[in-house]
Amino acid sequence: MKLLKAVLLPLSLFRFALFSIGLIWLAVAELLCMPLLVIPMLRRPIHWLLNYGGCSMALMGLGFWFPTASASQADHRRLKLAPPKEKRYFIFDAPRGGLVIANMQGFTDVLFLGMKLDPVFVFPAADGTPVAYSLFGALRRAGGRRLAMTPENPQTLAQILEAAKSSWSGPVVLFPEGARTNGGGVLAWKPKTFQGLESFEKPKGTSLVSLEYNKGGAYTPHHTVGTAFRHVFWLCMQPYHNVTSVWLSDSDTANAVKGKSLTEATEYLRTVLVRMIPGAVELSIGAEKHQEFMAFWDASQRKGYTKASDAKAKAKAPSKKTS
Numbered sequence: 001m002k003l004l005k006a007v008l009l010p011l012s013l014f015r016f017a018l019f020s021i022g023l024i025w026l027a028v029a030e031l032l033c034m035p036l037l038v039i040p041m042l043r044r045p046i047h048w049l050l051n052y053g054g055c056s057m058a059l060m061g062l063g064f065w066f067p068t069a070s071a072s073q074a075d076h077r078r079l080k081l082a083p084p085k086e087k088r089y090f091i092f093d094a095p096r097g098g099l100v101i102a103n104m105q106g107f108t109d110v111l112f113l114g115m116k117l118d119p120v121f122v123f124p125a126a127d128g129t130p131v132a133y134s135l136f137g138a139l140r141r142a143g144g145r146r147l148a149m150t151p152e153n154p155q156t157l158a159q160i161l162e163a164a165k166s167s168w169s170g171p172v173v174l175f176p177e178g179a180r181t182n183g184g185g186v187l188a189w190k191p192k193t194f195q196g197l198e199s200f201e202k203p204k205g206t207s208l209v210s211l212e213y214n215k216g217g218a219y220t221p222h223h224t225v226g227t228a229f230r231h232v233f234w235l236c237m238q239p240y241h242n243v244t245s246v247w248l249s250d251s252d253t254a255n256a257v258k259g260k261s262l263t264e265a266t267e268y269l270r271t272v273l274v275r276m277i278p279g280a281v282e283l284s285i286g287a288e289k290h291q292e293f294m295a296f297w298d299a300s301q302r303k304g305y306t307k308a309s310d311a312k313a314k315a316k317a318p319s320k321k322t323s
Helices: 002-038 040-062 107-117 135-143 157-166 228-237 250-256 262-275 287-303 310-316
Strands: 071-073 099-102 120-124 130-133 172-174 206-213 243-248
Touching: 002 040, 002 135, 002 228, 040 107, 040 228, 099 107, 107 120, 107 135, 107 206, 107 243, 120 135, 120 157, 130 135, 130 157, 157 172, 206 250, 206 262, 250 262
Parallel strands: 071 243, 099 172, 099 206, 120 172
Antiparallel strands: 120 130, 206 243
């Protein structure tokens, strides 16, 4: 074990450096593409190409050696949906201004979907108001420990979608849960996140994507407790990680919610997203519970409740007889 640790530690440091270089690459990409804001049609392909390289490098540093290998179309029979009339051969084919709803487990979701889609990211604030973020903003928000406050000039989801379409910013990835999970379920969605949206078929349709990470090993990519820096450190200490993604196209979701009101369609899409994750369930609790759990965990660590009890060690130790 000492020899193994001696080998893994330099490798982990190298991977941490690779992750850091990936973030620097993404920062430089933002600076290089800023002058191209006036030419959005030219900026879009260059920005996507640079983001793909930076996100791939960061994921490889974290131990995702083949992050693009396990992606598939959704199984309609498993999701209890009608089969599509036309076969879709491409995955992650959301158009600019299209909505993509995803489950949330950590900032690795942002890196993976940033690599695949180069989108605008949206997280709900504490009251459910949708807030748009760039890639770096989304990384901070996904790895943060507090829910975002409602902005002074809030936008509706429809306005964010329209802005992404007109500015050639790509699709819009929404994490409606607003908090990280362990992948075993999907938290409740707040109605205010979707308030003002006419339907899920407009302006450019809605796709669903589920991400599932490996659940074996000493430490997994699910970021439920601890700081982002500590999470990165422990991810780099593991030999490897993998992610599996399932994609449901906008035409399939349009057929699934056809004739339903916005409230009914929202609830049904959440059910479909849960079905896309093996073994997952619909949870009635919201993002606030995650805040409470992190506070409880931090307090338990400070008091030593999460460490091995000294009482058990003393019970196993041989007792000394007194005369």
